[in-house]
Amino acid sequence: MAEETALPRAERRRRTEARILDAARSLFADMGYERATIRAVAKSAGVDPALVMQYFGSKQELFQRAVEVTPAPGGGSGGGQVRGPDPGGAQAAVEEAVEEAVEGLLETLPMKLGELSQSRLAMLRSMLTHPEAAVSARRALGEQIDRVAETLPGEDARLRAALMTLVLLGVTVGHQLLELDELRDVPEDEIARLLRPSLRALTGQDPR
Amino acid sequence: MAEETALPRAERRRRTEARILDAARSLFADMGYERATIRAVAKSAGVDPALVMQYFGSKQELFQRAVEVTPAPGGGSGGGQVRGPDPGGAQAAVEEAVEEAVEGLLETLPMKLGELSQSRLAMLRSMLTHPEAAVSARRALGEQIDRVAETLPGEDARLRAALMTLVLLGVTVGHQLLELDELRDVPEDEIARLLRPSLRALTGQDPR
DNA sequence: GTCTATACGAAGATAGAC
DNA sequence: GTCTATCTTCGTATAGAC
Known part of the structure; x- marks a missing residue:
């Protein structure tokens, strides 16, 4: 009482x-x-x-x-955002930044499997048919593209960054949403391993 | 009368x-x-x-x-399906087959822009939210995966083929359905040019 | 055979009872 | 404050008029 x-x-x-x-x-x-x-x-x-x-x-x-993303629970990935304009402009520094960008992008894969990112799945599920979800999706993808593009050199950095992001989107859609048999029970790191050279190729770095 | x-x-x-x-x-x-x-x-x-x-x-x-695909209008791409088991098993033959597979996959890009393939867009648009559309999409993607996988060597041919197909799916979704700014007014062959090394990397051939 | 009118159900949203 | 009951709208499907 x-x-x-x-x-x-x-x-x-x-x-x-x-x-x-x-x-x-x-x-x-x-x-x-x-x-x-x-x-x-x-x-x-x-x-x-x-x-x-x-x-x-x-x-x-x-x-x-x-759908609004819950502020990351544990440590937080940090994902992309590494540096601004690189000081020396040395090729090695660019290489390293690009490497980080690829790894950051690949880290989003397991994140998308996590339970707490169900909000992300909800957005992705509706992005093709619900206008508001499409707006959210474009914004989220745009931010990711921005982060990646910052680390890429060259004229077509944004285009390349967009393609890299869309590669991940396609895999996520096929895996999480369409649940293709081919990706069933394939561990995340196996997918990441196969995707890594593909993403590197899209950076325009490391031509051969 | x-x-x-x-x-x-x-x-x-x-x-x-x-x-x-x-x-x-x-x-x-x-x-x-x-x-x-x-x-x-x-x-x-x-x-x-x-x-x-x-x-x-x-x-x-x-x-x-x-949604059911209309039998190709003009010449028809031919797309993937190149050969069965290759006779000699020579590395060069495999290389060539893989090359054809990549090109065939890239050819589906402009096809997806064509007016007459609006049926395909209709299917893609609904594949995440309409169960029947999902079935159709899985079937269509599965067929494409099959065609590509036939040309790839190795244990994980189907997995790699699936990832290659999903790369194209992601780009198509971003381009045609989400209409991302970054891909607006980018000619098809420019996208194909940037994607080619990425797809080649996924074949597992041509490691370096 | 082609179309008008309508029935049926379900969904989002609202007002009032408890 | 919580929920019951209802209202309106809309989409699918059907039955009957022309």
Whole structure:
């Protein structure tokens, strides 16, 4: 009877919201924006459909909230962003930067398998059919392209960076979303191993 | 008043069907299965929605008909399928076969830009969110993987072939479906030129 | 045979009861 | 504050008029 109830209402609300978001992420990732209904999300989260609307206003806002990337959990990859304009411009330095870019890109592979990046899968799943998801996808891909392009020399750095990013996108789509038999049960590092020379070739460095 | 009317009813029907299929292809390619409604298809084709149902039975069947590939128009690429087991097993022969496979794969790029392959775009657009489209996509990708894998040596031929196919898928998705700025107005052969070494690297041939 | 009218179901969103 | 009940819209499919 003290001021300490079993669960503060704010905390209770927070947890319910989290449950709904988890359910939404899962359903959006599994079947895309259109087929994932508010009703199904609510049922999966064990709440009333109207509550979902109450909390998030609309299906679109729920999607946005479910899809926005959660700030990396553990250490954080660091991924691309290595340096600005390289001081000496020595070929070796460029080589090294490019190498880092490739490795950073390859690291995104296992990340995309991780459970917590289900939000990313949700976005990818809907990017071809839901306009808002397409906007998010273009933004996310654009950022990755920017990071990679910074490390590449030459006129067509952005084009090459885009192709490198799309290589990863294609593999991710085939693996995670289409679930092609050929990639079933293939360990991530095996895929990364095969992809590495291919990505290096796209950098334009290391011609032979 | 002879038996020759302006248009034989069969011919008229054929044309109406073709108009509907064209409209359906276009809408499916633009917005995917879910958002492309029967009503919209009918309006675009200038017919009544019920007529669409009359002709095709259901939306799903309409989709199947619209998506099924039309037998190549002009010469036909020939694409992959080059030979069976190579006679001598000489390294040079393998090299040549691999080269052909890469070129055949790259030729699918411009094909995917062509107007008549809008059916392919329709399938790709919906493959992540519509189960039946996913089935079609897996089948189509599987066939391409088969063709490429035949020309590759080694244990992991199918895996490599799958990755090569997915590279093209990623680029196609980014280019045609997401319409990334970075690939806007980039000529096909420029993309092919940059991709070629990358695909070669995936063959496992020509290590250095 | 071709199209109008409509039935049926489901989904998103809202208002009011508890 | 939470949920029941309802409203509106829309898409698929069907039945009946021309």
